[in-house]
Amino acid sequence: MTMAVSEVPTLRTNLAEYAVTKALRDGQVSSDVVKLDFCGPTPAHSGFKSMVRENAFDAGELAIVTFLQAKAYGKPYVLLPAPISGRFQHHCAGFNIDFGHLDPKDIEGKRVGVRTYTQTTALWIRGILRHEYGVDLDKVMWMTLNDGHLAEYSDPANCQRLPKGSSIPDMMLQGELAAALLGEDMPKDPRVRTLVPNAQEAAKDWFAREGVVPINHMFVVHEDVSRQRPDIVRELYRMVVESRRQADVPSLFPPVGLEANRKGIELAIDWALDQRIIPRRLSVDELFDDVTGSLG
Structure with missing residues (x-):
């Protein structure tokens, strides 16, 4: 994927419609910088395997556990500090x-x-x-x-x-x-x-x-996008946050921003290591790059 700064690229996006993504999905939140092709399957988790195995999408949601594994195994995606879904799991x-x-x-x-x-x-x-x-x-x-x-x-x-x-x-x-x-x-x-x-x-x-609402899915982007067009990554974050702002978000929902999510992500890492889901301890900061780590 090579993107000139002058063009408005279209990103293959795997993002389902939830309350927090509705305004983004139906075009109320749009951009002059990037276009999103919502070509992912329903439910979105049906696209996670092709995302991490075949780079099938440029951006979208990914389960936090899948992302931790993807990072551990060197897959080319980077995290944005923008949870898409999360909830308490005690009843599950x-x-x-x-x-x-x-x-x-x-x-x-x-x-x-x-x-x-x-x-x-x-x-x-x-x-x-x-x-x-x-x-x-x-x-x-x-x-x-x-x-x-x-x-x-x-x-x-x-x-x-x-x-x-x-x-x-x-x-x-x-x-x-x-x-x-x-x-x-x-x-x-x-x-x-x-x-x-x-x-x-x-x-x-x-x-x-x-003080943590367990995160389910977060927004991720292919590292090529972040490396070549940091402006697009910042725009994606703006759009996700704006879509969320237009929604009736429950009071108990994972927040946006790296520091606000640090404890929740650390807990996911600790438990993933403890349950033999990831092969080594990851740090929160290595999940982000210089562009996404400074968002919010």
């Missing part, structure tokens, strides 16, 4: 009460379903189970549907692949899995309970102590 582990009550530590020695081991929701809820409830994550057999986004990465030994076409929610409801890490896919079923007791209250209590 569930079980069927028909098969008996489960406390968090009860999943040790049992089979727990998760779409992929490296899924960002899974990172956060496993970290909560480990650090708040003393769960030994190595004693759980994680039953997965898919491999992660990075070709270089292999799941830990205590992961096992489910048969193709398996439904984790159905298997959890039928008792074939003791519990499941599901996020938005949690069945709306009266038998389902959260593994974390009083999950909403626990999340509030955790936030009071940690």
